[in-house]
Amino acid sequence: QKEVEQDPGPLSVPEGAIVSLNCTYSNSAFQYFMWYRQYSRKGPELLMYTYSSGNKEDGRFTAQVDKSSKYISLFIRDSQPSDSATYLCAMTAVGGPGGSQGNLIFGKGTKLSVKP
């Protein structure tokens, strides 16, 4: 079993839809959870960052972490064509084995297309 699983999609939705992106993980030591957005032929950019369980909201984006289920989600409300990108989840257990502080484990990414 991979440490982080993410459905690669592709996911296609109409403009204005609510989008739900998800990742599951197996390592209960993960404490920090991130979502990165990557436009085509660009580097990943940090979108959302949460620590431990709970919700975090930033504009149209909401990140949820359920550590009991080892499940994280990113919701995008009122999706726009400019949201079309690949979304990568990432997580880490700070101070993990081998002194790997800050090393992120990434999902493979979900490709999202928002149609006008």
Place this chain on the structure above:
Amino acid sequence: NAGVTQTPKFQVLKTGQSMTLQCAQDMNHNSMYWYRQDPGMGLRLIYYSASEGTTDKGEVPNGYNVSRLNKREFSLRLESAAPSQTSVYFCASSGASGVGVKQYFGPGTRLTVT
């Protein structure tokens, strides 16, 4: 404030050739990372440098070497390129430990080895 910069943007090598990918950050970050991104494989860590003067192997270090030249710069060297090293390479940096988990990425280098 340019963030993380990488050179070159594109490169084509023949099998057996060598090259160095350059990365620099202007955010005064302690930690720097090199990843490769392949279709269906996601981002995989090649090497990282937790602080100036230290480097450590990541998930896929074979065929690569790194140098942390100073706090700003972290280079990745391919000594004898192989077709399996065709990939998009990203450099990233992060701040001090505790908040170091927020990594900021450069624009990438697209490398093709023929």
